[in-house]
Amino acid sequence: MTDILQFITTNLNMIYILAFAIFLGFEIISKVPTVLHTPLMSGSNAISGLILIGAILLIRVTPSDNYITLILATFGIIFGAVNAFGGFAVTGRMLEMFNKKRNK
Amino acid sequence: MIVLFDIVLFISSILLIVGLRKLSHPESANNGNKLAALGVGLGIVVAIFYPLETQNNNYLFIGIGLLIGGIIGVISAKKVPMTAMPEMVSLFNGFGGFSAALISLIWLINNNSIGNYTDLTVVLTNLFLGFVAFTGSMVAYGKLSGKLKDKHLQIPYATIVNICLLIVAIGLISFFAYEGKLTTTHLILFTVLSVIYGVTFVAPIGGADMPVVISLLNSLTGITAAISGIMTDNKLMLLGGILVGSSGIILTLLMCTAMNRTLIGVLFGNFSAKKEDAGSN
Known part of the structure; x- marks a missing residue:
């Protein structure tokens, strides 16, 4: 307690x-209008790629000879970066398609 | 100097809020995406250069990680066909969850799995939710891409099994936190339980309901990001994670309404679906 x-x-x-x-x-x-559900989900999913900041902060305080932690944290950064960078790129593509449709 | 970093962190939190706001309006959605991306980018830069008490930096590993992850992410995002977007989101979301689980594992390894009650509760909850988001998203990806068929994933008494697994997981978290430590065997068993629960949670849900489930898992990943923010004392992660978590839950409910379903109906569809049919007849 x-x-x-x-x-x-x-x-x-x-x-x-x-x-x-x-x-x-x-x-x-x-x-939010229904058409934006998927892009919004994708965009907020990309924001949760913020998780890689946690991995970066952990890796920075790890002793340089602690290879197990370093390698695990590097994988943490890789997966987080895929989520963040890929997520924003995918959302961008979805919204581009969306704008094209609206302009036609 | 530190105050400069703090100001940048504050600005990027505001960027996330404004970005998410703009993302929910059709005219400004594209700008919203860019603002949110800028917010996350600034957060990463601050995390790399923020002065810490005991810093060994290890910039080589950070650089390699960011480079590989960034390249994989952007290339797969550019190559994926438009029709396969939802499963791509699911895949990315799973990776985020896995990253959260790894962060918790690293915390446990660094502290020899010893900690006080609150620390262990926070870390183990993060580990559990991270792995559930990971395997759950992978199953959702498999179902959406057609690699997994609904009929291959029938689990007898799925609802009861799931409730039991969840109770066991909560019990284990409280037990380990009360003990103040957990052995390697305990850690492995708990990890396996988390991985299995992710599968059994998503497996019984029909393929057509997958977007709702992905939104729910997305919200879970947001919560893990927030918990990791508490663990590493980073306010941007806390704020961004909670924003994703709470907006994800609202979005999940909105998606259910758009599909004329209830969230309970989606999650425990295997018996409420029958009831709904009976009702409509």
């Missing part, structure tokens, strides 16, 4: 961000 209370005290800022971001996420998406 003391652990949990201490966690709340040390992470109070985080908890505020978390709560407000949840409501923000709900509000942002509330009026």
Whole structure:
């Protein structure tokens, strides 16, 4: 119990961000038209490629001779980068097609 | 100097919010995508150069990872045919989940699997959700691309099996967190359980409902990104992850409504589908 209370005290800022971001996420998406469902899913999926930042931060504090961690974290970066870069590229292509259709 | 990095991080959080907002309007969607990409890009640059207490940098590994991942991602995104877009999103989403799971594994290895109650709860939850998002997305990819057929993935009493697995997973997380440590065998068993749950969670859901499931798994990956943000004390990851998580859940519900389905109906379709048929008759 003391652990949990201490966690709340040390992470109070985080908890505020978390709560407000949840409501923000709900509000942002509330009026999206049906045609945009797939591009929006793809775009927000690309944003979750942010995960590779975690791998980068971990790799930077790992001792240079700890090869197991380094290699695992490199794979973390590779998979995260595929998600982020590929995700935004795919979303871009979807939206291009969408714009072409609208212009015709 | 540090304050400069913090300002950039703040700007990129705003870019993510504005980007997501613009993505949900037809006229501005393209700009929204670019803004969000810029936000993530700035976040990566800050993560690479942010001054840390004990830094060994290992820039070689970071460079190799970013290069390989970036090239694979962009090339596969350019090559995929338009009709195969949803399964591509699913594949990318699975990779994100796998990355989250790897981050948790690294945390556990670095700390010899020892930690206090809250740390272990956070890390193990992240590991579980990461692997579920990974294998779940892979199954969804397989179903959408036609490599896996619905009939090959029949699991008897799927709903009951899934609920049991979920209860076991939550029980194990609380147990390990209470113990304050877990052995290598425990870690492997828990990983296997997470991997299996991802499969059994998605397998019984019909191929036609896959977009809804992908959206749900996408929201899961967002939550893992947020949890990793708590683990590494990075506010951008926390904010971005939660945004994706909460907007993903709303998007999932909207998609269900667009398809005239309920989320419960999709997830436990194997018996509610029969009920719906009976009702319509």
